[in-house]
Amino acid sequence: MDISTALPRTLDQLADLLDRAADTPGTAPTPCTEFDVDALRAHVVGWLTAFTDGYTADDHTCSDPDSITVEGSGADQVRDAARRLRAALPDALAHPLNIGEAGMPGDMAASMILWEYQVHGWDLAQAAGADWNPDDEALEASLAFAPGMLTPDFQGEGKTFGPAVPIADSAPPMERLVALSGRRPVR
Known part of the structure; x- marks a missing residue:
């Protein structure tokens, strides 16, 4: 499954999860210790809108997620973001995505977004007591991509991502991905 298929499909699944989690208290904690449920929703929707705006803008510049x-x-x-991305991808992957002052290759940014939303979907599902089952093939793509982003600058105690959690290589892909991203893959 290529990224231009995997990302919108994962976003469709995330939208369904957001519907199922609508009654979860906004102050409920999530495994992403930076965010309670309301803050995670704001992060997910704000950044996804910004990324989608970047992929669909003529200058490939993301909008302000905080707005x-x-x-x-x-x-x-x-x-709506998934619909817009389906129309823009794969052509938009050939252009850098301008995030603030920095540019990132479009295909690399899409892989980062896929990984982020798979993990944040898991965070939300854990908080809501809901199922979250993205496609294994898309999860495997993120398992191949994420180690390149999880450098010592970003992963470790007190950093954006906690230290990787040891887990068996035979664990399901979602569990391996959240463990790699510094979360304990248990309910």
């Missing part, structure tokens, strides 16, 4: 307000559960905003 986005979550409407309801955020599910419809995520569905």
Whole structure:
């Protein structure tokens, strides 16, 4: 499964999860210790909108994620982003995605976004007591991509990602991905 298929499909699944988690208290904690449920929704919707705006803008510049307000559960905003990305990808992957002052190759940014939303989907599912089952093939792609992003600058105690959690190589892909991303893959 290529990234231009995997990313919108994962976003569709995330939108469904947001609908199922709509009644989860906003102050409920998530495994992403930076965010409770409301803050995670705002992060997911704000950044996804910004990334999607970047992929669809003529200058490939992301909008300001902090200017986005979550409407309801955020599910419809995520569905809209998935729809817009389906129309823009794979052509937009050939251009850098301008995030603030930095540019990132479009295909690399899409892989980062896929990984981020798979893990944040898991965070939300854990908080809501809901199932989260992205496609194994897309998870394997993120397992191949993420180690390149999880450098000592970003992963470790007190950093964006906690230290990788030891887990068996035979564990399901979702469990391996969240463990790699510094989360304990248990409910």
